[in-house]
Amino acid sequence: DAKTTQPPSMDCAEGRAANLPCNHSTISGNEYVYWYRQIHSQGPQYIIHGLKNNETNEMASLIITEDRKSSTLILPHATLRDTAVYYCIVRVRYNAGNMLTFGGGTRLMVKP
């Protein structure tokens, strides 16, 4: 699986959009970008994933650059409950036999 690079920490004002970047310059053509988050003392929570098109769901939007070497997770209106560590993971399309490899993630602090 391709290695990812994320800033260790970010701050965001409550109500504002939180834009979390991820670099994955060695991504292969069959690898997807997955985002999970982990709120303190809880298990990770799936957020979104994509291949090359931008994706949106009820939690967030995922913007992937045209060359697929980087992506941005967007939380459109951050709340205090979005304070968590966000993990960007690049891997082949999930199937039951493959695990997820977690990097350091970005610790997002949403401030009032």
Added chain:
Amino acid sequence: GAVVSQHPSRVICKSGTSVKIECRSLDFQATTMFWYRQFPKQSLMLMATSNEGSKATYEQGVEKDKFLINHASLTLSTLTVTSAHPEDSSFYICSASSPRGREETQYFGPGTRLLVL
């Protein structure tokens, strides 16, 4: 989404005793479950892959005789920490894959915090 539970959520035990942690997929069947360990302020580290009806696959550096994994059914995997020592104190998290619908992803349990005295 699919729900994965873990029991207990928190356990304190004496050094030298064994502790069993259960991971259940509540509303789906999981042929594969994963066990992770997380130390304070660190990321999750995969310990082993648990396959229903067969032996678990352990990551390098994880002692299979110390961390016993049993995946006896499609909804239950157990991790037993044998002869626990204080350095085994950690946050243990399981995950399971849900093959239903369009979502093909892993769902994580809430974690079990183990403290060995």
